Amino acid sequence: MSIEVKNIHKRFGNFIALDNVSLNFPQGELTALLGPSGCGKTTLLRIIAGLEQADSGHVFLDGEDASGQHVRERQVGFVFQHYALFKHMSVFENIAFGLRVKRRDVRPSESEIKKKVMSLLELVQLDWLADRYPPQLSGGQRQRIALARALAVEPRVLLLDEPFGALDAKVRKELRRWLRRLHDELHVTSIFVTHDQEEALEVADQIVVMNKGRVEQIGSPDEVYNHPASSFVYGFLGNVNLFHGRVHEGVLDSGGIAFDAPDHAQAQDANGIGFVRPHDIEVERYTADAEGIVARLRRSHAIGPLAQLELVRADNAQLIEAVISTERYQHLGLTEGETLIVRPKRLRVFVNESASQSA
Incomplete structure (x- = not known):
């Protein structure tokens, strides 16, 4: 029927x-x-x-x-x-x-x-x-x-x-x-x-x-x-990291970090939010010349095939959740408290939507 x-x-x-x-x-x-x-x-x-x-x-x-x-x-x-x-x-x-x-x-x-x-x-x-x-x-x-x-x-x-x-x-x-x-x-x-x-x-x-x-x-x-x-x-639908900022001509500026937002090339200094799922966050060791967001590893949980990481941005103390393979986690030899570089692999930006609606 x-x-x-x-x-x-x-x-x-x-x-x-x-x-x-x-x-x-x-x-x-x-x-x-x-x-x-x-x-x-x-x-x-x-x-x-x-x-x-x-x-x-x-x-x-x-x-x-x-x-x-x-x-x-x-x-x-x-x-x-x-x-x-x-x-x-x-x-x-x-x-x-x-x-x-x-x-x-x-x-x-x-x-x-x-x-x-x-x-x-x-x-x-x-x-x-x-x-x-x-x-x-x-x-x-x-x-x-x-x-x-x-x-x-x-x-x-x-x-x-x-x-x-x-x-x-x-x-x-x-x-x-x-x-x-x-x-x-x-x-x-x-x-x-x-x-x-x-x-x-x-x-x-x-x-x-x-x-x-x-x-x-x-x-x-x-x-x-x-x-x-x-x-x-x-x-x-699932865990997500939010990056609040301003969108101007195809770029989202979130706390001084720029993200491409090609779907919003016509936007003029608009409120925007970037969404990134934890498995779309890349993690690597910190070096002075590395591009990305500087963050401290606050907590890690590596049981089974995936490792869950809680990171805190150095610039604004925002929490970032990342999920990487346990194999990658072990290869990097990560320890809680160390400084890392994180980069969103895939980010979706929505313009003119309030933070309360998206939370």
Whole structure:
């Protein structure tokens, strides 16, 4: 099923949760709504589900205006962060619940329900837990049961609101890989809400980055990470170093250090911010004639294939984060407290965007 929202506006008192949002969710794809708390992503999900009504705008399911439809009519499967399983019901009964409350004329027989539930338990790889109760399960198992329950009614679309937010990091990583494999098998049009950038980049076909009730950027994980449309997107997707300064005729001056900004050749003494990811920072030993930024190595952490460095600029005490290979780190023989030269390999400059917006 394809999903489209047009000109969705939603206000809670004086707070604008969604400000004229229009989006397309391609059929059979997994889309992540990504953004900080309060940006409107869960509100949008609930409006698509029919759990919340927009003040204005429309929701289209397969081209049909579903804005006035009740949640039951939309055939939506919804998975919440905190599972929402019935504690007094067994795993089997939890999954069967949606099938048993269907209207009598469309309700499956008991034998059909049993067959359906057991096939779903096999799908989520928990068929051996059919007789257990939710309190006897781990968090990861409970969330997989919640997903099986959502799939039981054969939804036309699957909506997941921070589905792994209540789980620890290791289980969360395992489950998102599992969700991706499951989606590749079922191809149900799916939308999931997350504020975890790594989760969105790893799982989604399409990412919608939201901020303050508006859409900042839509694209594939590669597009939004490597070609961010705004300073907000750049700063939100992963760690980033900021170099504030003035941009004049294609050059950003940040504390007396000049960076090329060819995209802004027409700029005339404008406020600008240069963005550099830690892995795009080169590090070498200090020499008097070396070109670059002089910085002191405050702290280093070299475990595994990458070494993370915290450096402090000599001129303005700004913190710079760099990531280099452990092999390079060992070759240089770096020690905390020594003076180094750092150089951005790739820097993206945005003009006339405030520091508060980009932080």
